[in-house]
Amino acid sequence: MRSLDQIERNIEKIQVPAWGWVVAVEGVVPWLVVDSSGRPVEPIQRYLRDFLAQGNRPGSVRSYAYDLLRWWRWLRTVGVEWDKATSAEVRDLVLWLRQASKPRSSPRTSSAATAGTVNPITRKRYLGDQYEPTTIRHSNAVLRAFYEFWVEIGEGPLASPVPLQRMRGRRPNAHHNPMEPYRAEGRLRYNPKVPKRRPRALTDERWNGLFGAMRWHRDRAILAMGISNAARASELLGLRGNRHRLG
Known part of the structure; x- marks a missing residue:
């Protein structure tokens, strides 16, 4: 297996095709990811079933399904199986998201003039055509949770491809309680920083x-x-x- 620094992709030229969909279904799990033939993607289906059983809302299931669909599209584009993915694929997806434009079913019309700008009255920022740092952070969190599920049940990769930031100055779990399980510490390595925004207020x-x-x-x-x-x-x-x- 090649090391992380040996995997180089021309991120700017990668085009991710529209493969698969997120569909609403009747049943225990209200949302599924299906492939181009309309068949459920089994690893995602099993994970979403467990995710819903943990008490999460249907809206969260839908949100996670879209992030996992994007991940599946990315893996198909770079030619890597889901259980063979490494941190290089996560890193390159983050780099791609930082410079890619969100897909749209139709071009902007009246909203084109305000995209990415700030409303002068509410001081709320209109969504732009690029992926927001919060979107990328959510994607990383979803992938981390997805692979932790498969690592835990022993049917996926041996380790999660979504790494944590290297700890500096202290040892992870240095003050661990021996009566409790070990927990991962630190932020996700490829999480972009979210700019601090001043609170919005009326004049x-x-x-x-x-x-x-x-x-x-x-x-x-x-x-x-x-x-x-x-x-x-x-x-x-x-x-x-x-x-x-x-x-």
Whole structure:
């Protein structure tokens, strides 16, 4: 087997074809990854079944399925079987994701002007055409969990191809409790750094405008209470009125 530094690929010229799909199905596992013939990819199917049994939500199953589909497409492109993958394949996938554009079923129209920019009112960044660092980090976490499952049951590779960052200055599990199992320590080696963003906030002018637009004192009181208690925007937007008549 070649070492990590001996595997070199021309990342810029790699084109990953659209192979397979994530499909919704009726049954215990609500989402599956199928190949180009419509047959479930068995290693992914078995893992997602165990993942769901751990109490994870169907939405998380769908998210993991898409990351594993991308991984299968990548392995087919570079000609490596899933149980023969090494950290070189993970490393090169990260490099490819950092410079590739996300596939789209149709070109952007009205959203082309705002892609990757920041909304001047909400200060929220519109999604661009490139893969975000958080997307790459999620992909690495999914692959790590997938291979840990197969390593644990002894039917996959002997070790996970998703490596941890080398520890500097201290020994892993240096203060390990002998009554507990060993746990992996450290961040994933190929995780990109996520830029720190300043908290979004309304200006005083916009806050006064929002507060003044309320028609009822009740609504102003609810908004003021939510802000004073540091409620999330999603919590405030999810409030629904329920009027009761007093007897």
